[in-house]
Amino acid sequence: MDPLGHWYLKANSVESADVDDDAxxxxxxxxYAIHRLQExxxxxxPFFMSVGYYKPHLPFNAPKKYWDLYQRDSIPxxxxxxxxxxxxxxxxxxxxxxxxxxxxxxxxxxxxxxxxIDRQREVKHGYYASVSYTDAQxxxxxxxxxxxxxxxxxxxVLWGDHGWKLGxxxxxxKMSNYDIDAHVPMIIGGAKIKAKGEKSKALTELVDIYPTLxxxxxxxxxxxxxxxxxxxxxxxxxxxxxxxxFSQFLLGRFGPKETRxxxxxxxxxxxxxxxxxxxxxxxxxxxxxxxxxxHELFDHFSDPQENIxxxxxxxxxxxxxxxxxxxxxxxx
Numbered sequence: 001m002d003p004l005g006h007w008y009l010k011a012n013s014v015e016s017a018d019v020d021d022d023a024x025x026x027x028x029x030x031x032y033a034i035h036r037l038q039e040x041x042x043x044x045x046p047f048f049m050s051v052g053y054y055k056p057h058l059p060f061n062a063p064k065k066y067w068d069l070y071q072r073d074s075i076p077x078x079x080x081x082x083x084x085x086x087x088x089x090x091x092x093x094x095x096x097x098x099x100x101x102x103x104x105x106x107x108x109x110x111x112x113x114x115x116x117i118d119r120q121r122e123v124k125h126g127y128y129a130s131v132s133y134t135d136a137q138x139x140x141x142x143x144x145x146x147x148x149x150x151x152x153x154x155x156x157v158l159w160g161d162h163g164w165k166l167g168x169x170x171x172x173x174k175m176s177n178y179d180i181d182a183h184v185p186m187i188i189g190g191a192k193i194k195a196k197g198e199k200s201k202a203l204t205e206l207v208d209i210y211p212t213l214x215x216x217x218x219x220x221x222x223x224x225x226x227x228x229x230x231x232x233x234x235x236x237x238x239x240x241x242x243x244x245x246f247s248q249f250l251l252g253r254f255g256p257k258e259t260r261x262x263x264x265x266x267x268x269x270x271x272x273x274x275x276x277x278x279x280x281x282x283x284x285x286x287x288x289x290x291x292x293x294x295h296e297l298f299d300h301f302s303d304p305q306e307n308i309x310x311x312x313x314x315x316x317x318x319x320x321x322x323x324x325x326x327x328x329x330x331x332x
Contacts, residue, residue: 013059030051036049066133087296092176163179179298182247195233206227211228250264272300
C-alpha cells in the first residue's frame with residue numbers, strides 16, 4: 001500500500017511479449033496522438049499538444065522486437081557499484097520501487113554486495129528495450145507531423161523528468177541528488193530552431209522550457225517564471241550561459257520503513273566543474289528545513305561519476321563557501 005492508501009500489485013518487473021506496439025500503453029497512446037494530430041491539422045488553428053510516455057519507467061515491458069535489438073551478454077555493467085565514498089549513509093536511496101516487484105524482493109541495498117550479474121543484465125536489457133520502444137513511438141509522431149506538413153510550423157520538445165541508476169552507486173532507481181538521477185534528456189527541434197542536430201554544453205534546467213516555448217511561439221513570457229528562455233542556445237549552442245543549475249530532493253517520506261525514520265531535504269547546485277549538495281533535516285508539518293546535517297562535493301573534471309565526496313578537504317573550503325552561498329540565495 002502506498003502513502004495515499006492505494007494498493008499496487010507488482011508481479012514481474014520485465015516482460016518481452018511478442019506483440020505489436022499498440023499492445024502496450026505507449027504504442028496505443030501514440031496511435032491516439034496521431035489521430036489527434038490529424039484532427040488538429042484539419043482545424044488549422046494553433047495548438048499545444050502533450051504526449052507523455054511511461055517507458056522507460058518500470059515495469060520494463062516492451063514488445064519482443066525491441067529486446068531483440070540488444071545482445072544481453074554484451075550489455076555493460078556499471079563500474080561504480082558502491083555508494084559514494086565519504087558521503088552520508090542515507091544519500092543513495094533504497095530502490096523500493098524495483099524491490100516491490102515479486103521478482104526483485106532480494107534486491108540488495110546500496111550498502112550491500114552488488115546484485116547477481118545475470119539479473120543485472122536482464123533488468124538493463126529491459127531498460128534498453130523500453131527506451132528503444134519509446135524512441136520508435138516518438139519517431140511515429142515525428143513522421144506524422146512531417147506527413148501532415150505541420151513540422152515546418154511546429155516546435156517539438158522532448159524531455160524526461162529524471163535519470164535512473166542501473167547499478168551506479170549500487171542503486172537501481174531514481175531518487176537522489178546525484179547527477180545520474182538529476183541529469184535529464186532535453187531536445188528541442190522543429191520550427192525556428194537554427195542549430196538543428198547540434199549539442200550544447202550549457203547548463204540548462206526544466207524550468208527553462210516554459211519561457212522558451214513562449215518566446216518561440218511569440219507569446220508573452222509571464223513575469224513570475226523562474227526559468228530562462230533557451231532561444232539564444234538554439235541559435236548558437238556555444239553561447240555563454242548560466243553558471244549553475246539547481247535541484248532538490250526529499251528523502252525519508254517514501255521507501256523502506258528503515259529509511260523513513262527521518263525526513264531530510266537535499267539541495268544541490270551543479271556548475272561546470274562541481275556538484276555540491278547540502279542536507280538538512282525536514283519538518284514536514286511546517287514544510288521547512290531544520291538543522292544542517294551534512295554536505296557533499298564532487299569534482300566532475302576528475303570524478304564525473306561522483307564517486308568520492310571531497311566536501312571536507314581543506315583546500316576546497318573557499319569553493320565550498322561560494323557554492324553554499326549560491327545555494328542559499330537560490331533556495332530562500
